Amino acid sequence: xxxxxxxxxxxxxxxxxxxxxxxxxxxxxxxxxxxxxxxxxxxxxxxxxxxxxxxxxxxxxxxxxxxxxxxxxxxxxxxxxxxxxxxxxxxxxxxxxxxxxxxxxxxxxxxxxxxxxxxxxxxxxxxxxxxxxxxxxxxxxxxxxxxxxxxxxxxxxxxxxxxxxxxxxxxxxxxxxxxxxxxxxxxxxxxxxxxxxxxxxxxxxxxxxxxxxxxxxxxxxxxxxxxxxxxxxxxxxxxxxxxxxxxxxxxxxxxxxxxxxxxxxxxxxxxxxxxxxxxxxxxxxxxxxxxxxxxxxxxxxxxxxxxxxxxxxxxxxxxxxxxxxxxxxxxxxxxxxxxxxxxxxxxxxxxxxxxxxxxxxxxxxxxxxxxxxxxxxxxxxxxxxxxxxxxxxxxxxxxxxxx
Amino acid sequence: xxxxxxxxxxxxxxxxxxxxxxxxxxxxxxxxxxxxxxxxxxxxxxxxxxxxxxxxxxxxxxxxxxxxxxxxxxxxxxxxxxxxxxxxxxxxxxxxxxxxxxxxxxxxxxxxxxxxxxxxxxxxxxxxxxxxxxxxxxxxxxxxxxxxxxxxxxxxxxxxxxxxxxxxxxxxxxxxxxxxxxxxxxxxxxxxxxxxxxxxxxxxxxxxxxxxxxxxxxxxxxxxxxxxxxxxxxxxxxxxxxxxxxxxxxxxxxxxxxxxxxxxxxxxxxxxxxxxxxxxxxxxxxxxxxxxxxxxxxxxxxxxxxxxxxxxxxxxxxxxxxxxxxxxxxxxxxxxxxxxxxxxxxxxxxxxxxxxxxxxxxxxxxxxxxxxxxxxxxxxxxxxxxxxxxxxxxxxxxxxxxx
Numbered sequence: 001x002x003x004x005x006x007x008x009x010x011x012x013x014x015x016x017x018x019x020x021x022x023x024x025x026x027x028x029x030x031x032x033x034x035x036x037x038x039x040x041x042x043x044x045x046x047x048x049x050x051x052x053x054x055x056x057x058x059x060x061x062x063x064x065x066x067x068x069x070x071x072x073x074x075x076x077x078x079x080x081x082x083x084x085x086x087x088x089x090x091x092x093x094x095x096x097x098x099x100x101x102x103x104x105x106x107x108x109x110x111x112x113x114x115x116x117x118x119x120x121x122x123x124x125x126x127x128x129x130x131x132x133x134x135x136x137x138x139x140x141x142x143x144x145x146x147x148x149x150x151x152x153x154x155x156x157x158x159x160x161x162x163x164x165x166x167x168x169x170x171x172x173x174x175x176x177x178x179x180x181x182x183x184x185x186x187x188x189x190x191x192x193x194x195x196x197x198x199x200x201x202x203x204x205x206x207x208x209x210x211x212x213x214x215x216x217x218x219x220x221x222x223x224x225x226x227x228x229x230x231x232x233x234x235x236x237x238x239x240x241x242x243x244x245x246x247x248x249x250x251x252x253x254x255x256x257x258x259x260x261x262x263x264x265x266x267x268x269x270x271x272x273x274x275x276x277x278x279x280x281x282x283x284x285x286x287x288x289x290x291x292x293x294x295x296x297x298x299x300x301x302x303x304x305x306x307x308x309x310x311x312x313x314x315x316x317x318x319x320x321x322x323x324x325x326x327x328x329x330x331x332x333x334x335x336x337x338x339x340x341x342x343x344x345x346x347x348x349x350x351x352x353x354x355x356x357x358x359x360x361x362x363x364x365x366x367x368x369x370x371x372x373x374x375x376x377x378x379x380x381x382x383x384x385x386x387x388x389x390x391x392x393x394x395x396x397x398x399x400x401x402x403x
Numbered sequence: 404x405x406x407x408x409x410x411x412x413x414x415x416x417x418x419x420x421x422x423x424x425x426x427x428x429x430x431x432x433x434x435x436x437x438x439x440x441x442x443x444x445x446x447x448x449x450x451x452x453x454x455x456x457x458x459x460x461x462x463x464x465x466x467x468x469x470x471x472x473x474x475x476x477x478x479x480x481x482x483x484x485x486x487x488x489x490x491x492x493x494x495x496x497x498x499x500x501x502x503x504x505x506x507x508x509x510x511x512x513x514x515x516x517x518x519x520x521x522x523x524x525x526x527x528x529x530x531x532x533x534x535x536x537x538x539x540x541x542x543x544x545x546x547x548x549x550x551x552x553x554x555x556x557x558x559x560x561x562x563x564x565x566x567x568x569x570x571x572x573x574x575x576x577x578x579x580x581x582x583x584x585x586x587x588x589x590x591x592x593x594x595x596x597x598x599x600x601x602x603x604x605x606x607x608x609x610x611x612x613x614x615x616x617x618x619x620x621x622x623x624x625x626x627x628x629x630x631x632x633x634x635x636x637x638x639x640x641x642x643x644x645x646x647x648x649x650x651x652x653x654x655x656x657x658x659x660x661x662x663x664x665x666x667x668x669x670x671x672x673x674x675x676x677x678x679x680x681x682x683x684x685x686x687x688x689x690x691x692x693x694x695x696x697x698x699x700x701x702x703x704x705x706x707x708x709x710x711x712x713x714x715x716x717x718x719x720x721x722x723x724x725x726x727x728x729x730x731x732x733x734x735x736x737x738x739x740x741x742x743x744x745x746x747x748x749x750x751x752x753x754x755x756x757x758x759x760x761x762x763x764x765x766x767x768x769x770x771x772x773x774x775x776x777x778x779x780x781x782x783x784x785x786x787x788x789x790x791x792x793x794x795x796x797x798x799x800x801x802x803x804x805x806x
Contacts, residue, residue: 153623153626153627158574158577158578158581158626159574159575159577159578162572162573162574162577163572163574165572166569166572169565169566169568169569170565171561171562171565171566172562174561174562174565175561175562178561183724186724187724209726209727209728210726210728211726212725212726212728212729213726213728213729213732215726216725216726216729216732216733217729217732217736220556220733223556223561224556224628224629224630225627225628225629226627226628226629227627321586321589321590322615322619323612323613323614323615323616323618323619324612325612325613325615325616326615326616326619326620329616329619329620330619330623333620
């Protein structure tokens with residue numbers, strides 16, 4: 001008689017997750033294992049399962065049917081588990097070095113078994129500790145170029161792209177981004193969270209009609225611009241790193257969206273790290289680490305751009321009938337979008353629902369407030385001036401002007 | 404024993420189309436009928452079936468599994484028949500006055516039974532005859548505002564829109580537009596058709612890199628900008644008219660695309676009619692009819708804009724958190740797209756695969772050539788200058804400058 005597991009969806013326990021691996025023949029029935037739930041439990045369970053004798057290990061990530069946010073429960077489709085596993089497989093096919101292996105996905109259990117990366121560090125933690133990852137920017141730039149080019153009309157062909165876009169229709173998770181990144185921070189929404197001392201700055205954003213029009217235009221792009229299969233949540237908590245390796249995880253927000261959204265999310269989170277240096281490092285350490293973080297920003301764009309150009313040259317899905325100037329124009333439009341989305345992300349992480357650890361952990365309230373004010377100034381400037389910020393050097397300059 | 408019809412897809416004959424209506428209980432088995440195939444047979448069969456005694460009549464439109472173009476056969480999905488019938492139902496739900504009734508769709512036969520509009524005239528024919536349709540512009544503007552608003556994120560909500568977009572994924576027919584509107588006319592493609600006397604003008608377009616970059620940006624919008632469920636082929640051959648009524652037909656190209664594409668297609672075809680007046684009317688008749696056609700152009704935009712504004716005010720799918728300036732910015736962006744797409748359509752109809760009857764029927768080759776040159780000049784100007792053409796009056800002015 002085979003392994004029995006309860007049919008239908010039920011959240012795993014440390015016992016039933018082992019039965020699940022046995023059922024799928026990844027484990028022998030009698031194998032001795034270590035099991036630990038290591039997720040934060042807000043959206044998903046994450047189990048680490050290791051065979052005691054062979055040392056072989058797996059991560060089992062299971063979607064929960066709700067999101068716990070500010071103590072409340074927000075129902076959330078289990079289909080995001082399918083989307084995440086398919087997005088991981090898609091990325092692994094394009095950039096195997098930067099994406100964990102998916103061993104299997106079980107849609108009934110909304111669970112994915114994948115490569116154990118527990119020897120890696122979450123990038124955000126590593127940056128807080130002041131660590132240097134020499135390969136990071138090159139890896140992320142390469143990941144972005146390959147995933148964005150090969151899922152675009154240019155890399156995949158328009159008919160194949162339309163088929164892929166249907167499989168990655170992701171209304172629930174897109175809805176979260178629409179609210180938390182593009183709407184709530186820009187009016188007096190309940191979900192916002194900021195200190196009273198910041199209120200005057202926040203209200204001046206809410207009263208600036210031209211600024212809010214630009215935010216709405218960026219939201220429009222997020223709603224309508226299906227350029228590539230994007231990760232959809234590429235902050236520094238979605239990267240696992242070692243000194244020599246980078247893995248991009250957690251693409252449950254994946255959908256066909258604007259190519260600049262992933263780039264903007266990554267450089268925005270680096271910018272937030274830059275702004276928080278003030279509070280976390282001595283003057284001497286700070287200079288060197290800022291130079292590293294600015295270097296990451298510059299390099300990630302430059303590697304993205306040069307790699308995208310060479311993929312275009314070699315792998316365009318049709319005969320290249322495009323003008324000599326078109327690739328420049330396309331990259332410029334992706335760049336401008338990236339700058340604008342970076343601004344939205346910076347503001348969202350400062351006054352919206354979910355803040356970032358590097359700012360939240362600043363213990364001196366005056367220093368924290370100063371950092372948050374700088375973040376709002378920077379975010380607003382990036383959104384309003386994005387069409388005039390035409391190079392990564394000018395983006396760096398815009399950051400340097402506020403710090 | 405019930406009516407038997409062959410299972411699986413087979414093209415109808417005048418006999419089997421009657422059996423089909425009997426099978427679906429629209430006709431009694433013994434009813435005496437008139438049947439006539441009235442389509443042009445390039446893409447579809449169109450049968451007119453009328454009950455001899457009651458006078459009741461139906462149109463049965465059946466998709467053929469290929470397109471006959473320039474004598475060649477181009478395989479084409481039968482799924483376009485489902486898309487067309489669903490798009491007609493969708494439009495009928497939103498603007499019943501401007502859309503034929505769909506009685507049924509049979510996906511196996513790729514056939515749709517719909518309201519008989521054979522008392523109507525194809526708008527293009529009516530315009531060639533110099534007829535005035537006093538309600539036309541108001542009807543088309545209203546149709547555009549309702550269909551584009553209520554299928555957008557703003558009218559439908561982003562989650563419902565994403566569901567609808569999946570049902571209208573239409574890669575085959577979009578592929579035709581990508582080639583025939585945005586690619587082939589802009590290089591030396593085999594599908595192009597133009598007189599040798601036009602070659603110098605055409606080649607100067609093909610050699611203008613800045614111009615080709617703008618065309619590629621418009622193609623990018625067509626490929627990626629999913630703003631609304633658009634008709635996708637709204638030329639003057641897709642409208643049935645009487646003096647007092649307008650029906651929009653043939654939405655087999657429907658998909659989620661840029662809102663400006665339908666507006667651009669309509670005003671481009673009116674512009675082609677304007678350019679051809681030279682050849683078809685006496686000087687005296689011409690002035691009056693030009694005034695009518697310019698009036699249609701102005702009114703269709705103005706009615707679209709004012710109706711869209713009032714739908715926005717009353718039917719926004721969420722609390723209106725938008726800035727005061729955003730609706731202006733959105734309409735401006737739809738306008739700029741419309742002007743650019745109008746330019747592409749004008750050029751496509753002049754040097755691409757399918758020309759328009761009002762120009763093709765010009766008998767004097769010199770007059771025809773002059774009209775075609777004006778069309779190329781106008782199309783190029785609209786594409787290059789679209790961001791500076793900020794009102795419908797300026798669009799009219801751009802046309803007046805070439806005629």
